Amino acid sequence: MLSFESDYIEGAHPLILDALVKTNMDSQSGYGADKYTESAKKKLADLCGNPDCQIQFLTGGTQTNQLVIDTMLRQFEGVVAAQTGHVSVHEAGAIEYTGRKVLTLPSHDGKIKACELDSFISDFYADGNCEHMVFPGMVYISHPTEYGTLYSKSELEELSSVCRKNNIPLYMDGARLGYALASRNTDVTLKDIASLCDVFYVGGTKVGALCGEAVVFTRKNMPIHFEHLVKKHGALLAKGRLLGVQFDTLFTDDLYLKLGKNAIDRAEELKSLFAEKGCKFFLDSPTNQQFIILENSKIEKLRQKVKFSFWEKYDDSHTVVRFATSWATTSEKIEELRKILSED
Amino acid sequence: MLSFESDYIEGAHPLILDALVKTNMDSQSGYGADKYTESAKKKLADLCGNPDCQIQFLTGGTQTNQLVIDTMLRQFEGVVAAQTGHVSVHEAGAIEYTGRKVLTLPSHDGKIKACELDSFISDFYADGNCEHMVFPGMVYISHPTEYGTLYSKSELEELSSVCRKNNIPLYMDGARLGYALASRNTDVTLKDIASLCDVFYVGGTKVGALCGEAVVFTRKNMPIHFEHLVKKHGALLAKGRLLGVQFDTLFTDDLYLKLGKNAIDRAEELKSLFAEKGCKFFLDSPTNQQFIILENSKIEKLRQKVKFSFWEKYDDSHTVVRFATSWATTSEKIEELRKILSED
Amino acid sequence: MLSFESDYIEGAHPLILDALVKTNMDSQSGYGADKYTESAKKKLADLCGNPDCQIQFLTGGTQTNQLVIDTMLRQFEGVVAAQTGHVSVHEAGAIEYTGRKVLTLPSHDGKIKACELDSFISDFYADGNCEHMVFPGMVYISHPTEYGTLYSKSELEELSSVCRKNNIPLYMDGARLGYALASRNTDVTLKDIASLCDVFYVGGTKVGALCGEAVVFTRKNMPIHFEHLVKKHGALLAKGRLLGVQFDTLFTDDLYLKLGKNAIDRAEELKSLFAEKGCKFFLDSPTNQQFIILENSKIEKLRQKVKFSFWEKYDDSHTVVRFATSWATTSEKIEELRKILSED
Amino acid sequence: MLSFESDYIEGAHPLILDALVKTNMDSQSGYGADKYTESAKKKLADLCGNPDCQIQFLTGGTQTNQLVIDTMLRQFEGVVAAQTGHVSVHEAGAIEYTGRKVLTLPSHDGKIKACELDSFISDFYADGNCEHMVFPGMVYISHPTEYGTLYSKSELEELSSVCRKNNIPLYMDGARLGYALASRNTDVTLKDIASLCDVFYVGGTKVGALCGEAVVFTRKNMPIHFEHLVKKHGALLAKGRLLGVQFDTLFTDDLYLKLGKNAIDRAEELKSLFAEKGCKFFLDSPTNQQFIILENSKIEKLRQKVKFSFWEKYDDSHTVVRFATSWATTSEKIEELRKILSED
Incomplete structure (x- = not known):
């Protein structure tokens, strides 16, 4: 059945599979000490314009958020996020599982505002009782957000500035970063992100890899003995080459951006439709996630012919649904959807 | 360079890569709700001779041990393991990280003895102070062990019997299970394991997959809302198909056992050598890991031509080293090693 | 200096100190296996009208909330509380520290509403994505709340009914329960609480004891091996008699209620003033906490003569402050305050 | 019944109760910001000969061990202790509960040896696989140990020297420190301890207080925001004065040492007997704990007339039992025991 259910319904871009096949029998050490991982790290550092950045490849998004937040916070700190942030709502409590509190700010279409962050932090320290509260120790944003929206460069600069003033790292969840960078409505580049964030990750799973997220520490701030901590979290792959080969391919000949662009082009067609x-x-x-308000009766009919996601209740007779395009979505699929929508 | 460093230095068996390529563009839901995962589960249940067993595919071994132990123990319980057990020593504290204590028994070439387990448990309950100690709540064994040794069927039966008498689950870490099952000196089958253990896993990462471990709960004892718990541990893959396709291949036409057999055949050649x-x-x-005592001076020379692992100090002038074969080791590599060893 | 800073600024009621002196040299076993603890438990069970309830004495409020919530939740569950609830804001992250998420509902003068709780739970299960969210596994209320307000009997009945319908325990934090029970505007008795809640605690620290909280499990639902869990949390007193003797005194001749009544009488005088x-x-x-909106300039003058607590910013020129009475507040102190207020 | 069951079977030394009565109605701020706590800290710093040491009063021993170990370790570290150490065996898993592993060394009558510690640490770093193991990050000793034995000054110096060479803090559990300091066979003073250890605690609960342990950080190494961390562990008393008043009394006119001396004198009488x-x-x-090997049949008879503790099985017909004296043991009680022993 035609599906716009998510951006992880297919396998990997064929060039990635080719590379896995081609490198398959080459003997390499485990745990990320292989030459493909080394090459991928170098390419990503170059793309970031920061040869000194420290990189670790991980398997999935929840794992990455849990690990970065847990290992960078001090014991008296929690992470600040939008009330709608992925780590606030949809990580099955993975952040709290490691003993960390998520402190929430209002969501503005999925984003947080620098001025509200600033007030939150100064109000916190003004509270005479603050020793009995969890200290703001990191700021989490996602780009795109849970609602597909993007920060502008000036918004990012303001958030970064508030964070640096308060000596709090700014962390960007880039699970869908390829779709942000390829958006037609963004002035934010990968180099901007590497310069404004203290740590971020470049998502592979949702942008053409079988699995994999590339965490970048931009300021020599990777926690010491990080390999140990990755292992302690159950997140260290024995065959690190699986991640190395994939990211090495994604970071060759702009493949990562090309995959992003395909999703955006299809999303624009879908929007028009x-x-x-x-x-x-x-x-x-x-970006590649489109949120549409549909009548509940309409939804029932539509889902018999096409897959998509329920997002949230809108009112008693309407629901917000999500249609996602990806690196793998073809124009033919959009046309197929057009026919289905025209049938009514 | 020639390498016997470990059993995870190559990619995956070619049939696995073929299957990934072939199924690549088929749209499937995420998080394990794909048809390949379903098929792989069915095949494994059949191989276990237990259609009712509950199966979850995970990515790596530490993750699996951490998740199984953490989710099956009650809050007052810890896990019993050999002093040399992987979870006791080499998991970077991943078990304790989730709040669980590892209670240790003496190691006999990597194995624990049923009679010692029985005494440990009865002594525990005889201690008037036992409320101030951690209760034995699960027994962890690995098969093969850290030293490549195997439990006999009667040893497994005795351990299982002590566990059931005490109402404590028996958990087998099968990271290298393929090499156990294919050993020339074993009377233990997969069906025996599925019958005698309460939970175990069939290792993929070290037996021909890119990544992946198949956890089997044999007695309808999978913790409830297990998908949630997997996610909470950061262990839920968005593209569950990556695991489904691989295990579906491994469990077709006895591939898993064939891969085990190749490693064993090469290991026997290596032993003779x-x-x-x-x-x-x-x-x-x-099994496929061979532990050899070498003079330190000899080691220095040898490692310039072949990779292997240091295991532990033997005495002031000797060290125990490990040579591992795998599904990917060829007879040519053994011959190459013969030449190197003959050069001295 | 005159102080209305909190209800824990003095030691203990003299009868408690008398009892400690009188029983001091009597040899008793440790960890709560003393005759005073036994007697206190029996008296409290009688006051609850529930001879089968299970009781554990603990030292402080945060410890009690942390322990009850952590030991009663299952691994996929979190605790539901008002956004302003003590466990949401002022426990220094003690709940999250044990791996548990606090799920928040709107606060209505510190209270939550049964209808909103009901919707929250049914919306949760209606969400197709609920396996990726934290399950509501317990409801936390405090009585009095952070704002000194009280639930009516019918409000409690409704909350209890929603909880039982959903098979979720209702937990009442009674750090200041004595002041709730003695309020002139309550129809809720201790027996009502013991009947409607699944677990609650009777606060000693803030109602006349040196330290101590009495946790009551009302439905044979004390977690098994609870003494072990108390110890594991670092919460088991060697000299359990310290808690036993104090509660035995508080539960003799209605002392607990008398102490509550004194605070309420003084609070009413303070309100009038x-x-x-x-x-x-x-x-x-x-109840005994009164929240007053004062001009900031007024506050500066006043705090030179009397101690009270800043609560929260009201607007740019006003602040909410808290004056607390207690079992130890005398009418003379109220008169002293009258004089100070009249000086301006 | 006559009891030598433990050193926490009576209440508190009468001077402590007097002080609680005398200071009872004095209004003081909570959470340790009272004048008694301040005074007690000053006195203890003086006794330590270190005016710059940082002190926190806590309620009990498990709580103290859990808090000190958890807050001082970094995420990749565990605590080294004797196999028989209290934190290894009898804390109900409280250390592991906070995610920390206990790494064990052989016990020599309850003590660890500096040379074995040194080898343990150097072997650890020599292991090529050490990133997959838990790093030694603190050394835990108790003085007296679980078996009542004491470190000599030179033994302490050697341990301290190994720790400082490796930049690992040395932590002394002083639950019974008063009985160590008053022993007739010790050359270790409180000032020695304050100079050789990086952190230690002076036990109150077992040496005459109702409850309370005084943690001393000797090198400006108290973790930052420690009050927050204490609260997060559920260990912050609202009425901090309860601990302040008690320790202020214990540290006045050498009361702490006098209480120690009484127990030692009685223990020597008991030994002779x-x-x-x-x-x-x-x-x-x-010190004050005496471990005696008795025939099992003898034990059965004896326990009908006097309470003592079972320690461990000695052989099939004998058991090790413990008789403990304390600050509260009188010569009359020793005489009573003499009569009982003579009856046989």
Whole structure:
């Protein structure tokens, strides 16, 4: 069945599979001490414009968020995030599982505001009782956010500035970073991110890899004995080459950005399609996830022919649904959807 | 360079890569709700002779040990293991990280003895102070052990019997299970394991997969909401198909056992080779890991031509080293090693 | 200096000290296996009208909340509380430290509403993605709340009914329970609480003891090996008699209620006093904590003569402050405050 | 019944109760910000000969061990202790509960040896695989040990020297420190301890207080925001004065040492008594705990007239039992025991 259920419904980009096949029988040491991992790290550091950045490849997003947050916070600190942030709501309590509290700020279409962050921190320290509260010790944002929205460069600069003023690391969850970088409505580059964030990750799983996220520590701030900590979290792959080979391919000949661009082009077609059909959008998303408000009765009919995700209740008769494109979405699939939508 | 460093220095068996390529563009839901995962589970349940067993695919061994132990223990319980057990020594504290204590028994070439386990448990309950100690709540064994040794069927039966008498689950770490099952000196089958253990895992990473371990709960004893718990541990892959496709291949046409057999055949050749050269073995290992006692001076020379692992100090002038074969080791590599050893 | 800073600024009621002196040299076993603890448990069970309830004495409030929540939740569950709840804000992350998430509901003068709780739970299970979220596994309320307010009997019945319908325990933090029971505006008795809640605690520290909280499990639902769990949390006193003797005294001749009544009588005098002076109350509190909105300039002058607590910013020129009475507050102190307030 | 069950079977020294009564109605701020706590800290710093040491009063021993170890270790570290150490065996897993592994060394009558510690640490770093093991990050000793034995000054110096060479803090559990300092066979003073250890605690609960342990950080090494961390562990008393008043009394006019001396004097009498009766000692303990090997049949008879503790099985017909004296043991009680022993 036609599916826009998510951006992880297919395997990997064929060039990645080719590379896995080609390198398969080459004997390499485990745990990331292989030459493909080394090469991928070098390419990513170059793309970041920061040869000194420290990189670790991990397997999945929850694992990455849990590990980065847990290992960078001090014992009296928690992580600040939007109320709708992935780590606040949809990580099955993985952050709290490691003993860390998520401190929430209001969400503005999935984003947080620098001025609200600033007030939150200064109010915290102004509170005479602050020793009995959890200290803000890191700021978590995602780009794109849970709602597909993007920070502008100036918004990022402001957040970064508040964080640095308060000596708190800014962490960007880039599970879908490829779709942010390829958006038609962004002025934020990978180099900007590497310069403004203290740590971030470049998502592979949702942008064409079988699995894999590339964590970048931009300021020589990788926690010491990080390999040990990765292992302690159950996150160290024996065959680190699996991640190395994949990212080495993604970071060759701009493949990562090309995959992003395909998803964006298809998302724009999908937007036009829904707009033509008179559908209302829940918000204006410039990336590969599109949130559409549909009548519940309409949804029932539609889901018999196409897969998509329920997002949240809108009102008693409407629901917000999500259609996601990806590196693998073809124009043919968009046309197929057009036919289905026209049938009614 | 020629390498016997470990059993995870190559990629995956070619049939696995073929299957990944072939299924690549098929759209499937995430998180293990794909048809390949379903098929692989069915095949494994059949091999276990237990259609009712519950199966979850995970990514790596530490992750699996951490998750199984943490989710099956009650809050007042710890896990009993050999002093040399992987979870006691080489998991970077991953078990304790989740709040669980490892209670240790003496190691007999890597194994524990049923009679010592029985005494340990009865002494525990006889101690008037036992409320101030950690209760034995699970027994961890590995098969093969850290030293490549194997439990006999009667040894497993005795351990299982002590566990069931005390209502404590018996958990087998099968990171290298393929090499146990294919050993020339074993009377233990997969069906025996599925019948005698309460939970165990079939290792993929070290037996021909890119990554992946298949956890089997044999007595309808998978913890409830296990998918949530997997996610909470950061262990849930978005593209569950990556594991499903691989295990579906391994469990087709006895591939898993064939891969085990290749490693065993090569290991026997390797044993003969070292024996011919007059080397002493640290112990008699019937599986793919061979532990040899070498003079330190000899080691220095040898490592310039072949990779292997340091295991532990033997005495001031000797060290125990490990040579591992795998599904990917060829007879040509053994011959190459013969030449190197003959050069001295 | 005159102080209304909190209800824990003095030692203990003299009868408690008398009892400690009188029983001092009597040899008793440790860890709560003493006759005073036994006697206190029996008296409290009688007051609860539930001879089968299970009781454990602990030292402090954060410890009690942490221990009860951590030991009663299952691994996939979190605790639901008001956004302003003590466990949400002022426990220094003690709940998350044990791996548990606090799920928040809107606060209505510190209280949560049964209908909102009901919707929260049913919306949770209606969400297709609920396996990726933390399950509601317990409901936390405090009585009095952080704002001194009280649940009515019908409100408690409704909450209890929603909880039982969903098979989720209702937990009441009674750090100041004595002041709730003695309020002039309550229809809730200790027997009601013991009947409607699944677990609650009777606070000693803030109601006349040197330290101590009495946890009551009302439905044979004390977690097994609870003494072990108390010890594991670092919460088991060697000299359990210290808690036993104190609670035995508090539960003799209605002392606990008498101490509550004194605080309430003084709080009513204090309310009248502030009302006479034309001060505005932040809300109408029927217990021993009174929240008053004062001009910032006024506060500066006042704090030179009397101690009280800053609560929260009201607007740019006003602040909410808290005046607390207790079992130890005398009418003379209220008169002293009257004089100070009249000086301006 | 006559009892030598432990050193925490009575309440508190009468001077402590007097002080609690005398200071009872004085209004003081909570959480340790009272004048008694301040005074007690100053007195203890003076006794330590280190005006710069940082002190925190806590309630009990397990809590103290858990908090000190958890807050001083870094994430990749565990604590080294004797195999028989209290934190290894009798803390109900409280150390592991906070995610920390206990790394064990052989016990020599309860003590560890500096040379073995040194080898342990150097072997650890010599192991090529050490990133997969838990790093030694603190050394835990107790003084007296679980078997009542004491470190000599030179033994302490050697341990301290190994620790400082490796930049690892040395932590002394002084639950019974008063009985160590007052022993007739010790050359170790409180000032020595404050100079050789990086952190230690002076036990109150077992040396005459109702409850309380005084943690001393000797090198400006108290973890930052320690009050927050104490609260996060559920270990912060609202009425910190309870601990302040008690320690202020114990540290006045050498009361702490006097209480120690009484226990030692009685222990020497008890030793003579058992020696006269021809009983064998399990080891030679110079402090208040005496370990005696008794025939099982003898034990059955004796326990009908006097309470003592079972320690461990000696052989099939003998058991090691413990008799403990304390600050509260009178010569009359020793005489009473003499009569009981003579009855046989």
